[in-house]
Amino acid sequence: MRVPMLTFLGLMILGVIAEFTLDSFVQLMLIYVLINMILGMSLNLVNGFTGQFSLGHAGFMAVGAYVSAYLSTLFPDLTGGMGLVTFPVLALLGGLAAAFAGYLVGLPSLRLRGDYLAIVTLGFGEIIRVTLLNMPAVGGARGFYGIPGPTDWDLGGFVISKFLIGYAQAMFWVVACFFVIWRVVRSAHGRAFLSVREDEIAAEAMGVDTTKAKVRAFVLSSFFAGIAGSIFAHYANYLNPASFGFNRSIDAVIIVVLGGMGSLTGSLVAAVFVTLMPELLRPLQELVGVDVRMVVYSLCLILLMILRPKGLFGSKEVFELVRKYVRKTS
Amino acid sequence: MSEKLLEARTLTMQFGGLKAVNELDFFVNRGELMGLIGPNGAGKTTVFNMLTGVYQPTTGEVVFEGNPIRGLKPYQIARQGLTRTFQNIRLFRDLSVIENVLVAGSHLARYGLMAPVFETKNFRQLESEQYERARHLLDIFGLEGKKDWSSGTLPYGEQRKLEIVRALATGPKMICLDEPAAGMNHKETHNLMELIAKIRQEFSLTVLLIEHDMKLVMGICERIVVLDHGVKIEQGTPQVVQSSPKVIEAYLGVDEA
């Protein structure tokens, strides 16, 4: 547990630096980057490591977001320092709800070989969105207002900002997600996932319960999608079903494909790219006057896929490639 | 002393209009090295697929250690101790050599999903045992030095060997080898057969062997079943099979024509 803890503390120092150097819009983008990192890494577990194809990650994110948001409105006074304790717990509950949804969706569809999962998850994402649109208890189409979230925490003159508390909680889950997936993949459980991706028939013949492996990967993946949803809900203080449409699922798939199927660090890098790209292209759009963002965005993607068809990092991690490069040049 | 480990009872496999295997009866005694031969398309691989649960037999039953196993999933059959290799090599190509072996033992490593996350003592111990065991198995087949290679980059002959190592790692009582020497030269084949004899001893294995090379099968198998067009046309010792007119007609005749 020492390595994850130190990693987290190191990244918190960066958070403090970001607190004093970045303006609030960039800080918000940073939180969104962290959320997308969790989405990307968790989807990579299914689409990259286990070789299945899920298209409904936004649906599980929505389940986590709405469940944890709803629960938090039952305990409205969650401001200030309390948030450091309560938000991780709420995130955990949101994650568990999403994991349960993942189990219900995964069990029937993962029994079957082939592309059923893509179709079922696609449908699931839409069902969740439409259901939320028609649920007045959580705002329906109007959106879900007034969700408690981190606020500035005044320690007698010394203020810890909303950003820093939000950053701490998002970063905590990024680190948790990374190390959980990293270590599970390097265990017997994870090797079962990989064998399913490589050759399902051979995996079965070698004693791997492939259905169980797939469901496990899927449930764990949904869990972290729910966590990402919860962080999103409490930081934005507002939810709208439109935020969890097909586009968000596609964004998650793009992160996985760009970064490389089976490369966690690849997903981290690609999450930065996918989150910031549209923003970086905004000036160009103002210059030309038409909406070129999506066009340029797609062109970048196509180019990348031509130059590096297996994603930025293939199935390798960033430091493996660096090590290889260093060995080659020295 | 000759106790039946595996028994196939009137196994039939129908693919549309084709009876790939037709009412096949045979048994394998514990500890035996038995051959399954027949010309191309005779239905040998289909028999393996039925025994190991890849195909559901159209009719018939498979009994392993006295228990019916027809209808069980392949992984359940593997865990009961009946495993196989594949004629058309099915390694986990993008995984390393040792990972291929580790996958096959993964059901023997009993720890929870969160054990690796917290790197519990139990996890570390079981994991190091798994690695130790995998290295030992690779060592028998001279693959230990290549344990970190991507398995898809191994030379062909070594891929075939790795298939056997991987099957061994499941901890089998019986192993079905589907043309393990296919594509190997004479020397490699000879070497492989010695290895098979060795693991048979070391792990007290029962072996069912599909092999095209008639001489080879005659040389090492204790009993042989001959299939032709899905039907068993002969069985018995190599001498019996060798001198059977039906076999000569169906198999040797075709082969040498």
Ligand SMILES: Nc1ncnc2c1ncn2[C@@H]1O[C@H](COP(=O)(O)OP(=O)(O)OP(=O)(O)O)[C@@H](O)[C@H]1O
């Ligand atoms: N899944 C399948 N669907 C349809 N037909 C099949 C299937 N599998 C095998 N067959 C057919 O069944 C027959 C027996 O095939 P099988 O692979 O068992 O032969 P074999 O004895 O292993 O041959 P070889 O020596 O070439 O490996 C062949 O005619 C084959 O085309």
Ligand SMILES: [Mg+2]
């Ligand atoms: Mg065959």
